[in-house]
Amino acid sequence: MTDEVEQVTVEFTPEGHLRLPAQFARAHFPDDRIAALRAPTGEIVVMPVGVAASGGLMLKQRNVAGDRSVLLREALADDYPVGFVSAEWSRKRRRLTIIEERA
Secondary structure, eight states: OOOSSEEEEEEEEEOOOEEEEEHHHHHHHHTTTEEEEEOOTTEEEEEETTTSSOOEEEEEESTTTTOOOHHHETTTTTOOOOOOEEEEETTTTTEEEEEEOOO
16 A cells, blocks of 8 residues: 555445445545546546535445445446455545456
8 A cells, every 4th residue: 555545345236335344434435425436447436525515425334333335326327346346545536446357
């Protein structure tokens, strides 16, 4: 891990939920609000949305450990990986980037 990029493993369920580890979500998405999109280059990008801004999707607590989950299926047009995938948090850009490995 460098000062600029933090590696994290996230999970996509078959139903289209993105699951984030509790500690990671608390550190980078403290307001439990996100915006998500698919970049033209194919990556899935997830960014925090502050409470002062309107819109966004709500992260929900999914277990006692505090892991968070959000349904991204509609935002990604049913095109998302399933299972555990690697992602990178950019401190400079304040965004999580998920690069899908395609066959």
